[in-house]
Amino acid sequence: MAGFAVAGCCAYAVDLGLFLWLRGPAGLGPLTAKSLSFLAGCTVAYAGNAVGTYRGATAGTSRLRQAAVFLAVNLAGALVQLACLGVSHYLLGLTSRRADVVSGAGIGMALATCLRFWGTRRLVFRISRGTRP
Secondary structure, eight states: OHHHHHHHHHHHHHHHHHHHHHHTTTOOOHHHHHHHHHHHHHHHHHHHIIIIITTTSOTTOOHHHHHHHHHHHHHHHHHHHHHHHHIIIIISOOOSHHHHIIIIIIIHHHHHHHHHHHHIIIIISOOOTTOOO
């Protein structure tokens, strides 16, 4: 779990740093900036998990398949975060910046991280019960 957390922290730093740069000095719109920073963060997370956390877990498995499933798992996690933010902001009417941070970056991130950990372990790098990377 520690390796997964380190890879995730590095990916988050790349995602956030690139997003801030793309929105600021680069002058891109929020959706374009977030899309590009998300892809960069996913790339860092995949590389960290593939060559670090789960390096010996899937001998003989196609890296292209792993990358595609990893992207799908991370997109599902992003949808969980967006759903938490949407429910809080639009359905519950909690529209302050603090409420958006708590629902999207707090609750949403926690739920998405659980999904990503499970998906990365079971679907991408296929760790079976009793097997440790």
